[in-house]
Amino acid sequence: MLKRIFLFTTLLATLVAISQTSHAARKYPTRPITNTVVWGAGGGTDAVNRMLMAEMSKILGVRINVTNKTGGVAGSIGMNQVLKKRADGYNLVGISSSNVTAAVNGGWRERFNVWSPFIFGGSPEVISVRANSPYKTLDDLIKAAKAKPGSIKVSASGAGGIHHLYLLELAKATGTKFQFIPYPGSAPSQNAAVTGEVDVVITSMAEQAQLIKGKKIRPLGMLDPNDFNLKGYGEIKSTFPSYPSLNKNLPIPQAIGFAVNNKAPEAVKQKLAAAFEEALTKPAVKKWAEDNFYVITGEHGEEARKEFDRFESFFSWALYDLGSTKESPEKFSIAKP
Amino acid sequence: MSGIFLEEQESTNKLRKADFKAALVLLCIAILILLETLKFPMTGSYGGVESQWYVSPALFPLILVSVLLASSALLLITAIKARGYRDVFNYKGWIGDFGQSINRDRWFVIIQLLLYIYIFIPSCDFFLCTANFLLAITFRFYLSNSALMLPLYATQTIAVAGLFGLRASLLDEFYFFSMEIVSDEKLIAWSDSLLAGMIAINCLTLLLFSKAEKIKIVYLLATCLLVPLILVFVFTFLLQVPMPVEYGSVSLFLQWLWYDKLGM
Amino acid sequence: MLEQFLYFFKFLFELVTEPFNLFILFGSSLLGILFGSMPGLTATLGVALLTTLTYGLDTSTALISLLGLYVGAIYGGSYPAILINIPGTPAAAATAMDGYPLAERGEGGKALGLTTTASMIGTVIGLIFLVVLSPLIAVLALQFTSWEFFLLALFGIVISGTLTSHDLVVKGWIAGFIGLFLATIGRDTLQFFPRYTFDTSALDGGLEVVPVLIGAFGIPQVIRVLSEKQTLAKAKEFARILPEFSAIVRNIKHIFRSACIGVGIGSVPGIGEDIAGWVSYSTAKNTSSPEEQKKFGTGSETALISSETANNACIGGALIPLLTLGIPGSPPAAMLLGALLLNGIIPGPTIEVEHPNFLLEVTAIMVLASFAMWVNGMVLAKQVIKLLQIPAPLFIPIVAVLCVLGSYSLGLNFFDLYLMIPVGIIAFILGELKFPISPLVIGLVLGGMADESLRRALMLSEGSFLPVLQRPVSLILLLIIIYCVISQIPFLKNAINSRLGTIKSKIFGKQA
Structure with a gap:
């Protein structure tokens, strides 16, 4: 019995001792x-x-x-x-x-x-509308928003997130007002655009590409200085040339x-x-x-x-x-x- | 037939008494929630969202609180009808009768869980905390040998007091309870040594003074020392879930063994 | 159609004849069951782990292991629910309601056998729907706007009131509302306003469901078994695992209906997988004979089969929006999406163009996976039952440690651990006072969705409730909810029944 107890204690002691010295400097990684x-x-x-x-x-x-x-x-x-x-x-x-x-x-x-x-x-930011939306270009959308400020519903993920900031910049740069509808993530935001619950959605290309290619939503333009060539859909133009004031704070990578x-x-x-x-x-x-x-x-x-x-x-x-x-x-x- | 009926009546009576208390507590909580909810913004813009009454973050909680108040009141009324308000000032009705072993056992488990989660896990190696917790539970419920319990309580008190003592002497700022795990490696090493010592003492008393069958002791030690070791191993190396205190002694030792010695 | 049919069997044949694939399939299915059966270790963690391991493997091998694990993990959740009454997911909580009473009676082996077979049938039926109806269901899933989400959440809450409360009915409601209230803690999704956080940043993210679930079911069970010196549910000698054929046949209509519910509700993103089991349970109760209804909550085969079949049929349902729209409906489905992306498969409306027959391949793999799950399940169940022979004072403390590790490993978050114990103690007290715990969990799961969707819907309609009546799906949901509420209030129910009775007798009287 004593022998077993002795073994047990030595084992514990060595365990503690070894572990304390075991992290000497070695080559990384x-x-x-x-x-x-x-x-x-x-x-x-x-x-x-x-x-x-x-x-x-x-x-x-x-x-x-x-x-x-x-x-x-x-x-x-x-x-x-x-x-x-x-x-x-x-x-x-x-x-x-x-x-x-x-x-x-x-x-x-x-x-x-x-x-x-x-x-x-x-992934660059893109602004889209649902497939059967009356707005064909960003100009149409801005005009409609100016005619009736706050009537156009936009989803852009959660409040204070990166997509929301894009929306705020867009509103500031074009002098318009949108009604921002928050969703708990990009996927539900886009889903809301597909079901027609909102008029416009702003999220990244990575998140929208499949819906755009599947013709569930239609892009109005890139919120990015570069045009984007989406395979299987075609070229999506940058909106910066027509709204140069977007250049001030955008893009936010x-x-x-x-x-x-x-x-x-x-x-x-x-x-x-x-x-x-x-x-x-x-x-x-x-x-x-x-x-x-x-x-x-x-x-x-x-x-x-x-x-x-x-x-x-x-x-x-x-x-x-x-x-x-x-x-x-x-x-x-x-x-x- | 009437005997069963009486028994049922008895337990329902007891339940109604408990319901009365529960309803009182619920009502108090609901009123507190209500007071807090009334501080929420009802209208006005917040977080870039235009606000109306229907967008207010208070809308849903207000609905909930009113229903909660109503249902608690209903429960209270049911309880009062069954004369559940008797014995409301008897403390035994609130924390349980300590004369009954079942209540003492309940409190024992609850206190062990509280110690395990709030005091040991945030400050010591996970294996050691777990072994300590398992020893305490199995001593009481598997062996039921009261001779072992006194040393156990003593070592646990020493461990808890020692952990706080170490915090006070090794850290610039003492804390009683923290939302974050300790990251001071010196403190971890000392805390681990202390807890390991206490575990060793408990194992010794078990080997020396328990009169249980040998096989029972083997089972107990395997459960308390081997199983947690296997769990720690599986979680850190196979599931890649780091242990709560990552720089705990046993975790560091296992990592050294696994990565540096065995080169996995 | 025939061409697709042939392709399906060709692909299935190719998979079966490759020994390596079979090995991976059975291995990952077994791993999944083990994952699912540990309280707190969920399918999410398992899929996440495999994602990294399968990176760089052949796509179909990666898929086999991922789907095998997914199916296994969902099924494995029924083990702890049935045997020790500690469900690891909200869905498994429905299984525990009748599974544990069965296990207590020593019929744990029978219960496991039944769920295993029912699960497999449920998965396969779910898959048939996946292939045949996926375009239709995808369209239906797109009918779900904020109003429908709100009503569906409300439906789940209303159902929880019907769940057996052994004492007063109002107690079930109170538990449900406490759960709903817990869901409102944290930053509000719409305005990011901190509710009941008391300036603690740990509360900002809200309460995680899994630690609350483990706390609410696991901790009371640990306290109860230890203090009442209970022995765990005993396994009858030579407990039969292979279910009696007659039990399956007897319940075939329940299996079929539950599978339909599972697929339908499972395809609603974000909410489906958690409540499908409950909806199925409640429907089974409502459609059973009064004698069978009395057995619900005390170990009814029908109840057990209904909830577990729906849980597994959900997998097929959840895959529909995931594969056809790229919308993940639950945390494990989100992880599966991540894994698919990593392996170069991009689900979405164009998937049939970019990967022709991908749906069929997934279906073939899933059929195999559910078969592997069944075989593994049948072999494992017998061994798992033996675990109950370990004396409770040795077994239960280990379960407690697993609960701790489980709720920690989900988010590696210390606060989750701290949360578990107070929830557990409150749940224990509530349980002693005969408050049902399940409505609390359902409330917590659905509360956020109900709150957020209701306010967003009102925001979109500018405060008007009219859209509820204008949208077909929401109108149907509303009618179902009203029916459920009425059928729960005995006074109204009697009034309506007697009315109907008189009307019927009048009509039939005239005819006669």
């Missing part, structure tokens, strides 16, 4: 990396991250686990917890530009520059990608950057992006940080002006756009 996506499974950010991580894991030679940790406001719970983990490059966070509002919405007390983001890209704690060692960031760049040159990634209507931008490092600074200031102040923020952007010294 030697063990699996965890990427925590702060948006729900099956969504755009999730899909991009799963695909990208699968490619990057081949390059880095370790497995990359993708998990989802949703909740809070603008993904604050996931970001909070990943930020608290070791800044050793083994913990990534899957994000998009919509996450920058976590601070002003009261989700956490950090600026976004605690991250070093890697931007895969995004979706900037889907991932980020690593900014405190991570420089060598780790470089290793990730190299793998990220290599992954983006892979034909599989390019084909996937094309099939799913994403435009790869591939920023990282200083460039990406600046880009996210811009989003942070734009999103935060836009929401502040709507009166739906919990905190003033000034509190976090976020500059006005």
Whole structure:
């Protein structure tokens, strides 16, 4: 009996002792990396991250686990917890530009520059009407909206989201007023346009392409400086030439990608950057992006940080002006756009 | 026949008494909700949406609260009709009679669950918390040996007090309860050692003083130590669900073993 | 039609003759059942895990494993519901209502056998609908605007009132309204206004259904079994798993009807999968003989078969909007969509153009998957029953740990854990006071939808209720709801019945 007790205690003691010394510095990466996506499974950010991580894991030679940790406001719970983990490059966070509002919405007390983001890209924004709508061009729509302000119902995902901001910019740039109808996501917003519950829908190309090709909705134009050639449908023109004032704040890229704690060692960031760049040159990634209507931008490092600074200031102040923020952007010294 | 009827009558009487209390509590809650709901914006623009009475976030809760008030009142009236208001000031009716073992057992389980979830899991390694929880439950309900219970209560008190003590001495800012998990690795290491020590003491008392059959002890130890280890292993490595305290001692040890030694 | 038929069998044959595919199929189906049977580990997590693993595999192999797991996981949810009364999904809660009483009587093996076979029949019927009626159902799904969503949610809530309350009826209503109220916590979807969050950011996102569900069913069960020194539902010696053929035949009309309900309601995105089981349960109750009606809630075969068949038929229903419109109806379906996208299949109205016969291929895979589920289920059920022979004081604490892990692993969110215990204690007290718990869960699931849809609908119609009467689907739903409400109030029911009786006798009297 005593022998067994002795064995038992030594086992426990060694267990504790070993585990405390087991994380000495080694070459990065030697063990699996965890990427925590702060948006729900099956969504755009999730899909991009799963695909990208699968490619990057081949390059880095370790497995990359993708998990989802949703909740809070603008993904604050996931970001909070990943930020608290070791800044050793083994913990990534899957994000998009919509996450920058976590601070002003009261989700956490950090600026976004605690991250070093890697931007895969995004899908351009498109404005569409239901298939049998009387509006043939954006001009028709604007004229109708001017004739009867607030009579045209527009769906653009949830209040304060990226699509909603596009709608607000469109209204501002054209001097019109729309009735915004919020839905809990892009899919229900588009569905509402298909069923004719709303007149207009603004979401991204990736989300609308199948409905456009299936002739369930009809695009009026791209809310993007570039025209878009949709295979199986034809060219969709940019609306910027006819409404140059849209150029002022648009486009706001979706900037889907991932980020690593900014405190991570420089060598780790470089290793990730190299793998990220290599992954983006892979034909599989390019084909996937094309099939799913994403435009790869591939920023990282200083460039990406600046880009996210811009989003942070734009999103935060836009929401502040709507009166739906919990905190003033000034509190976090976020500059006005 | 009449005996069964009386018995039924008895239990219904008891239920009506409980209903009376439940209805009172429900009414209080409903009134509190109502007060909170009345603070919501009824009209006016919010979040970029033009607001009318029918868009107000208070619309649905107001409907709910009124129905809830009405149904609680109905329940209250039913209870009063059955004279359920008797014994309302008797505390035993509220928290249960401690003279009955069933009530003591209930409170034991509830307190163990509360300790497990609110105190141990947020501060220690998941395997250790689970082993501790399982030992407590199985000691009481599987062995039912009262000689083991005293050391168990003692170690649990020490563990809880020690965890708070460690927080106070190792952290800049003491907290009693936090929405987030601890991320200070030194604190985790100390907390884990403390809890591991307490688990070891409990296992020792089990091996030394329990008069149960040998096979029962083996079953118990397998349930309390082996099963959680398997669970932790399956969840971290096969399902890729990180444990609540990711830098807990056992988790770190398993990771080191799995990734660095076995190179999986 | 014949050509498609031939293609279907050709594809099926190709799949069956490939040993690797069969291996993947049975493996993923087994994995799915294991996932579904752990309280809290849902199909969503399973599909998410496989998504990464199947990346880069051949498309049809990836599909086999994903669909196999999906079907298995939905079915696996019935295990903990029946055997220990801890449902892991809102849908499985309907199964627990009559499954657990059966298990308590020692007929757990019979219950599992029945659900396994009924599930398979339900899935296959669902698939037949998928192939034959998918364009029609897709059109019907598009009839669902905010009014219809509101009415459907309301319908689910009204049904929950009919669920057996052993004591006063009003208690069921109170539980339901508490659930509805819980659903309003968090940022409101329309205006992003924080309701009852008391400045806690953890509450901003609202309450997750799964931790509440596990708390409401799991924790009371743990407390009860341990403190009352209960033994778990015992397995009868040599419990027969293979169901009696006669039991299936006897209930064939229920199976068929439940499958139709499952497909129909399952195809309504966002709400269908959670309430189809309940709708089917309540319909079965309403159409049964008075003697059978009394058995509902105390272990009725019919009730069990109805809810479980509908749950599985939902898979076919949910795939219709997913594949033909690209609209995912539930979290696991959303994950499935993500997995399909990752494998280069883009569901939507053009899928038949881009991947001809894709629907048929999916159907063939699903037929195999449901067969694999049946075989696995029959083999597993016998072993699973044996688990109940472990002494409760050893088994139940492990279940408690699984509940904890389950509610944590869904969102890796600490708040979900913290939420589970108070919900569990409240549910325990409510249970002791003979309040039914199921309406609370249904309320929580449907409350958000009802609230949001009602206000959005009013916003679109600028405060007018008239559209309810102008839209065909909403009018039908409204009439059904009114019928349900009336049939629940004994006073009105009697009045109407006697009226009808007199009218009938007058008419027939004249004829005679």
